[in-house]
Amino acid sequence: MTPELGLIEGRFGRVWSETERLYVVRTLAAAGYAFYHYGPKADRPLRREWRTGHEPARIAVLMRLSAECRAAGMRFGMAITPVGSTHPFDATARADLARRVADLDAIGIDDLAVLFDDLRGDMPELAARQAEVVNFCAGLTRATRIYTCPTYYSDDPVLDLVFGDRPRDYLGELGRLLDPAVQVYWTGEEVCSREIGPAHLARVAGDLGRPVCLWDNYPVNDGARMSRFLHLRAFTGRPAAIGAHVSGHAINPAIQAHLGCIPALTLPMAYRAGDDYAYGAAFGEAARHLLGDEFAVMLQQDLPALQDVGYERLGARTERLRARYAGIDHPAAREIVTWLDGADLMTDDEVQTQ
Template structure:
């Protein structure tokens, strides 16, 4: 059993251009992915400046993306993070939400995502107010599916450290108050989960009163620490038996559009092959399919340096890697060169301001 697979473009960092995103759409659609949710943190009219509409040019670009996604056989969704709409959830907030949901509907969406991830949690009646906002938007939108992501989207105690201690019974209350049709994104036991097991998902579903849609933070590599590494390896620590406990499995992509499709292609293999799945063989098959035999073999040789050592510790190896990948005329090779040159490395300030 393969659950509905998708991509939630919900990372920090550089926004892909249309060519990069188009490549990802085509590649994932061909691999059997079923939905694409657009919501990069750097798209300010969807987050920090959500009350302000996209420019006409940007709205047209998103409409083209939606048409491309649907043309490839996937559902298209847009994610909005309505910062400050819950406290107070007053007439002004309702008017702004009504206008912005109409804007997104006009672009053309199958799915609407109303997200609260990475927002402060020390607010009174947090679960109740967030559920009110989501239900309000769900009643307005023409989209046939609605998703949300709570502020505490994992058991990970780092969320309590960064966003204040989560309210008691936060997950249970938000589950009871949300419209039963709303799907809830969840990352697992950790923000970047090393493993996602059926027993954990079953427990969370019981607490929330519904199965979750996985927001899998692999191969995402945003932020000041993770952007120093290329996330290339195939999926590990994910059980195919999780399928019976979730509504879908969405991945959060890497900054590097072409390279990130290598691990993306291994997720359907994991579910399809089950106990026959081997992550090394899956990486080899996916990289050969996307890069060709010679490039894939080279990447296999260098994967430890690129994924484990990291950009800042390569030393003299960096120039040798530049020479190797400069000789390859391929967008993925150019992504490696860009990363080696530090062009996609992020800072903490970027994350805090996006």
């Protein structure tokens, strides 16, 4: 069973150009993806400066994105992270949220996501306040589907280390207080889960009182550590059996728009093939489809260097790889060269300020 597939553009780092995003929309729509949620962390009017709203020129870009998604047969959604709205959730916060939800509705959204990921969790009545904000927004928007992402969006103890110990029964309370129609994003047993299985998803669904929508942190490669690697291999560790346990499956994309579409195309293959899925063959099929035979073979040969060795440890291989891909007139090859030149590498400071 293949669940509804989507993309949640919820990463840190460089924001794609309009051309890059259009390529991703058309490529994923053709592969069967059904929704696109826009919410990059670096888009400040959706996060750090959520109360201010977008400039007119940016609104026009987002309206075009909405139209492109819908024309391609995908639902279009936008994600807002209302930093500071829960404590206090007072008249000012309500007025600001009402205004911003109306702004997003005017852009043209089918889905609204209200996110609390990567925010402080050591706050009183956290689940109750977050549910109140989400339900408030749900009662205002013209969007027909509502999503949220909890502060503790995984079992991963790193979230407790960074954002404070999670409140007791946080998921259970959040699930009881959220409107039953609200979908909840979840990344799995880890922030970047190596494997996602039916038993884990069934347990979380029991806690929340609803199946989760997966926020799959692959092939995302943001942050100071992951941006040193290109995530290119096909999906693994997502057995087709999990389709019966989720409301949807969205991927968080890589910084590199064209290269990231290679693994993205393998997720629907994994669901369709079930037990017959072979991730090496799936990579080859997706890469040939997007890059052509010769380029695909080259990239498969260089997978260990680009995905496993990483930028700092390439050493003398950097110049060899640069010369190899600089001669290819293709956007994906230019993304490899850009990465080899260090242009897409991130720092911890960038993450902390986005």
